[in-house]
Amino acid sequence: MASLEEALAVADAIGYPVLIKAVGGGGGRGLKRADDRAALIQLFELASAEALAAFGDGRVYVECFVTQGRHVEVQILGDGQSVIHLGDRDCSVQRRYQKLIEEAPAPGLPEAMRAELHAAAVRFARFIGYRSAGTIEFLVDVPRNRFYFLEMNARIQVEHPVTELITGVDLVEAQLAIAQGHALPWAQSDIRFEGHAIECRINAEDTDRDFAPSPGRVKTVRFPDHPALRVDTHMQSGATIPPFYDSMIAKVIARGATRDEARQTLIQALTQVSIDGVKTNIGLHLNVLDTPAFARGGIDTGFWGAIWPIRPLPGKKVNHETESRTVY
Incomplete structure (x- = not known):
């Protein structure tokens, strides 16, 4: 959007806080958080000017800012004709947007939302006629009980072993078989999740x-x-x-x-x-x-x-390498 009036209309519809993001690029240029209407009015022109200076394009997005978000992704396999999912993973333990710990399945998700995530990932992959292993990544908005599409990784993920261990499916082997032109040997009902x-x-x-x-x-x-x-x-x-x-x-x-x-x-x-x-x-x-x-x-x-950083218990020195702690 190129005008403050459009931005205000979108923000009023989706609710605050919102994030103002440059259309033309990333890296934090033109990125602003507005917690209310007054802040959006104050920050819109500044964000647009920064975006124009950095990318030659002053247009911005206005999107919902998720205050409590979980990074949940769905593993899929597609052969160009059919698509199946192999469940979900939680990758919310991150430092500077780099994943540290991943697990499958994502713990504590409402089962209705889990089913919706799986269905959305499969629809996405079917729509593009996807052929390979891939991951559809979502941001789960905990307070609003919603989820939003983040991106698709059209490759094997670092965290693929957790999915392999609960499904028994060798994802690398499956990706190579698809690349050789083989159809998927499984229907969705064949996939079982254990542990x-x-x-x-x-x-x-x-x-x-x-x-x-x-x-x-x-x-x-x-x-x-x-x-x-x-x-x-x-x-x-x-x-x-x-x-x-x-x-x-x-x-x-x-x-x-x-x-x-x-x-x-x-x-x-x-x-x-x-x-x-x-x-x-x-x-x-x-x-x-x-x-x-x-x-x-x-x-x-x-x-x-x-x-982080580790806060030691009273009277106790914490060793970052070995000491456990009770915080959060």
Whole structure:
């Protein structure tokens, strides 16, 4: 929209707070939050001017600002003719919009909303005649009990193992089969969901130094072996982590008959991981998994800001690497 009158009409219809966003680009340019009509009047021209200066286009969107949002995504497979879903994942534990912990299924979602999310993802993929594995990502507005489309990732996601562990479907194999022209071997009724799975992304970074990368030579690396555990990694003793790429060096995924069983298995597994020579965020994961809010399930994307930096209990010094805490 190019006029304040249009912006006000949209905001009055969808309700405040709203977000003003540049049509021509991102990166935070022209991005403003308006909590009421007066703020929108004050900020609209400023946002439009910033957008024009940055992108040569002064038009802006006005959209609902979600104060308590959950990042929930739906895994789909399509062969160009038929589409099925393989359930949902929750990826709300994020730092600077980067996912840290993912789980399937998303805990605590109303079942009616879960069904609507699955149906919306399948409709989207059918509409475009999708052929491959893919993920439809949504923002779930907790207070309003609504959800909004975020994006589609037309590829295998880092967090795909949690879906594989609760469905038994090898998503990489399925994607390759579709690419070779094969039809899906499953109908939706063939997909069964059993148990719960949680994944942690292990990064080579120093949480005590604002998550600075921690490149270097890995002296030794050991991961536990357990039937309810999956470890995806390229890392081995003697390997060198360069400073030029993504800091993720492993994924540790636990499965359980219940969510709490999966959580406890993952906590036990992480205490047994040994990576010497570089700093990692394993201690951070142990802290997060041990918080009462995460244990309850259903946290939103504001969770990270509520728990970091770690606030030690009275009279107790907290070690960012190993100490658990009770906050949030």
